[in-house]
Amino acid sequence: MKLVTAILQPSTLSRVLDALSGFGVSGLTVSGTEEVTGELRVEVYRAHALVSNTTARIRIEIVAADEDAPDVVRIIVSAARAAHGDPGRVWTQTILEVVRIRTRERGLSAL
């Protein structure tokens, strides 16, 4: 089994989710996060300047069977193109064990 993790621009989220569900990919987790980028964002509060070099991103995590993982990556990559800026990254890791808590199923049947 593989864990596919994608860090994407928030604006591409709905397109990526539509594409994944269109290919029958289910069981994914989405969270908001910040990526440290080279872009320096300045905000000024009461004449006091503050900066951040992070940019809002979306993290999608999907656990898939070994043979499905490359397709999941391809779907995300083709759907996550963005009009402006860096569209993000996708990476894959090996997963040792998955347990579905309700049924105690393990491995692929727990996905």
Next chain:
Amino acid sequence: MNPYPPWLNAGDNAWQLTAATLVGLMSLPGIAVLYGGLVQKKWAVNTMLMAFSAFSLVLIVWVLWAYNMGFGKPMIHASVKGTATGFIGHPGPVLGSTQEQGQATIPLLSGSGGSIPDFRFPKSSLVYFQFVFAAITPLLFLGSVVGRMSFKAWLLLIPLWTTFVYSVNAFLLWGGGWWAAKGALDYSGGYVIHLAAGTSGFVAAAVIGPRLARDRQHSAPNNLLLCATGAGILWLGWNGFNGGDPYFAGADAATAVINTNLATATALLTWLFMDMLLSPQKKPTLLGSINGMIVGLVAITPAAGFVNGMGAIAIGAIASAVVWASWYKLSATRPFKKVDDALGVVHTHGVAGLTGGLLVGIFADPKIIVYPGGSTTYPGLAYGRHSFHSLLTQLGAGLTIIVWDGTVTFLLLKLIGMFVRLRLPDAALETGDIAVHEEEVYPADTLTALAGAAPAAARAAPEPGAEPAPASPATQTAVLDE
């Protein structure tokens, strides 16, 4: 010494100043937090600052020239059945000692022979009371243009709109102008304020252009607690809005207050029940109920002191049902589907204001007395024998507002568009508040002091041949120029 000049009545003056303050609270913080909560998180700061800045701009314009255009001596004269009237007042300031402390008058209406008894408060009370109405009107149509209008264009539009649109509306219906002389009734601004805001907002939304397509589709509000706070301030603030408009702390002020609350409660419940029975989800919703509440407040506004309690309940129920249908059905048809009226102002203020204004022509009760001994209002269709006179007069006044306000708003925006862009560039629309103001509504935890973070950014950036990272706030803001 005497604390009061002989014409001043402490009760009337105290109520007028209290009512004006209540109406002011409807704008700040009422509309600022209601709209600030209704927009996407990335536009909350922009929305609230547009509200605060417009409120300030209108006051300056109001005392320098616009008050007298709405409530002063007529500039373009006319006559209706021997009564002197006009279309606009002479512009001029109201800043001197006699203007602030002398007795208030509306030249075409006050005193013997006029339709309003001599005022018992100073002119500054009237100027301020009328200012808070002039100020809330552009704040209402702000809801149509949030999420893409350039802040600079907004600062240019407000003084021009107050001068050429609001002052005309006010003079025609409240300053003794042509429609007032014809007998058109607008107790507190169903036409002057709400139909005006709905029309102007819709036209402005069309001229400026839509938000980003994605923002239109995903226009989730960011804070329902603030929506509820703003809405509650609107409801109770409306006691001053309608209760202050007889200009005297008399029986009709009390009538207007209870009628306002009756129509509002009825309209809130009507929308709630329609949501539960007829909406696709069949669920009661907070934001739906608030919308119904505002519809009730808007619809009773032209009628508050002219109808009885039953009339108020009827207006609340009818207007809420009409606007509910408008919100769900009319919005799916052109041009309402095409134009991006972000918060639906054309429905909650335009349709509701027009509905209320027309219903005055039906439910105005001749036994509801504004001033004892004064001339009674035209009876509405429900009380007149066979008179469509009131209804037709109300229709004529409403159409005048729609045509004038729509046309002039269009022309003013075209004029402003020759000097500054009306709609922000797409890159700024992606970012929102930070691009326009360098502030965000909930500043991020990742923000650090400028000195500490700059080296970190410099470390992240350099690649051979890459452009250097932006080094200072000045270079950052230059990119975001409107």
